[in-house]
Amino acid sequence: MKFKQWGVNLIFLACCVMGAQAQSVGILKSVQGKVGLNQPSAVRSVYAGDGVQTADRIVTGSGSSATLTLKDGSVVSVGPNSTLMLTDVKFDTTTQEGSLILNLVQGSIRMVTGWLGKVHPxxxxxxxxxxxxGVRGTDFIVEVP
Structure with a gap:
């Protein structure tokens, strides 16, 4: 009987992990210096390999930076002293449809667009x-004082 309960708990844990991964809209490929991720439920330091979700806020300190790759292949580099909100990031890998709205509160980003920027700018x-x-190219920089 205990084995059956252990198996049920293992299946539940696997579903939770898969559900968390399904909500990820991208991954942090590199993190330099002090970089934080403000989520609706918590604030935490981040590391290369961590996932990001819609509504996350990436905050970099002085001399710090982060680069993330989104599901559509877009690459966003966040410069020092920056705050970037992932306001609306959606991409369906099956239908190749979605939207990408970023809110640069302060600082700078460099963005190389992926599928959405090329097919649905x-x-x-x-x-x-x-x-x-509005995106009309595939590689651009935005700065906010």
Whole structure:
């Protein structure tokens, strides 16, 4: 009887892990210096290999940076003293549809767009405190003082 309960717990744990991975919209490929991830439920330091989700806020300190790769293949490099919110990041690998809206509160990013930027550029936007950048190219830099 105990073996059966242990098996049920193992299946539950596997489902929880798979569910957490399914919600990830990208992965941090590199982290240099002090980088934090503010999630709706907590604030934590991050490391290369950590997943990111919609509504996460990436915060870099002085002399710090992070690079993340999103599910559509977009690569976003976050510069020092920056705050970047992943406002609306969705990509369905089956239908190749989605949207990518980033909110650069302060600092700088460099973005090389993936599938969405190349095929559906109207679905990719970077919002700053004073403007909205619509993507018309595949490699660009945005800075906010």
């Amino acid at each position: 109207d679905q990719v936007k970077v919002i700053t405190p004073t403007s909205v950048v």
